[in-house]
Amino acid sequence: MLGAIWAQSLDRVIGDGTDMNWHIPEDLRHFKDITMGDPVIMGSRSWLALPERFRPLPGRTNYVLSSREPGDWSRGAEVITGIDGLSGWITGGGEVYAATLSQVDRIEVTLIDALLAHSVDSVVSVVYAPEIGPDFELTEESEWMTSEKGTVDGSDEPARFRFQTYLRKVSS
Numbered sequence: 807m808l809g810a811i812w813a814q815s816l817d818r819v820i821g822d823g824t825d826m827n828w829h830i831p832e833d834l835r836h837f838k839d840i841t842m843g844d845p846v847i848m849g850s851r852s853w854l855a856l857p858e859r860f861r862p863l864p865g866r867t868n869y870v871l872s873s874r875e876p877g878d879w880s881r882g883a884e885v886i887t888g889i890d891g892l893s894g895w896i897t898g899g900g901e902v903y904a905a906t907l908s909q910v911d912r913i914e915v916t917l918i919d920a921l922l923a924h925s926v927d928s929v930v931s932v933v934y935a936p937e938i939g940p941d942f943e944l945t946e947e948s949e950w951m952t953s954e955k956g957t958v959d960g961s962d963e964p965a966r967f968r969f970q971t972y973l974r975k976v977s978s
């Protein structure tokens with residue numbers, strides 16, 4: 807099984823090119839619960855965006871998509887040039903989610919109750935999640951929750967978020 811997992815704003819922003827635009831501990835716990843024990847597969851930019859002390863993600867084989875030779879930059883991960891035959895979780899970022907969505911059967915989304923496309927600094931590039939098309943159906947959705955300590959950049963209010971599961975429709 808190949809799944810994808812991401813957190814996005816209501817307008818599908820997942821990052822500003824180097825980082826995410828929120829810090830929500832409940833989402834980090836959710837990510838850990840879902841992916842623990844399974845391989846994680848990410849693009850080189852997402853790998854390098856992880857603080858060095860957090861990579862590789864423990865308890866998971868870390869695969870990094872890149873055209874570059876492995877080196878110091880990739881220590882702890884396995885560098886790959888394609889995902890054929892792999893199962894696990896696609897964990898980012900925008901380029902890799904978009905390129906692999908057609909091969910994914912399940913998507914775990916953390917939806918963050920904020921509109922961010924207009925607020926990301928224009929000197930950095932806004933990174934979006936791909937649109938989830940009619941090949942997928944929303945099969946589970948939590949209520950909106952309020953984070954205990956998490957906030958979205960530019961706001962002092964506690965962040966609101968919900969978890970969603972999409973499964974690929976079975977073709978008849």
Ligand SMILES: NC(=O)c1ccc[n+]([C@@H]2O[C@H](COP(=O)([O-])OP(=O)(O)OC[C@H]3O[C@@H](n4cnc5c(N)ncnc54)[C@H](OP(=O)(O)O)[C@@H]3O)[C@@H](O)[C@H]2O)c1
Nearest residue numbers: 812813821823824825849850852872873898899900901902
């Ligand atoms: N909100 C979330 O859940 C979430 C999760 C993860 C990341 N993010 C955010 O996403 C942003 C990064 O995303 P991004 O779109 O800029 O980059 P990305 O998808 O993380 O990485 C792109 C890189 O992956 C490599 N790559 C992609 N497809 C490949 C293929 N088929 N074969 C070989 N290499 C391939 C290339 O690396 P080389 O140039 O090395 O060849 C490419 O430059 C950051 O802001 C990060 O914080 C958000």
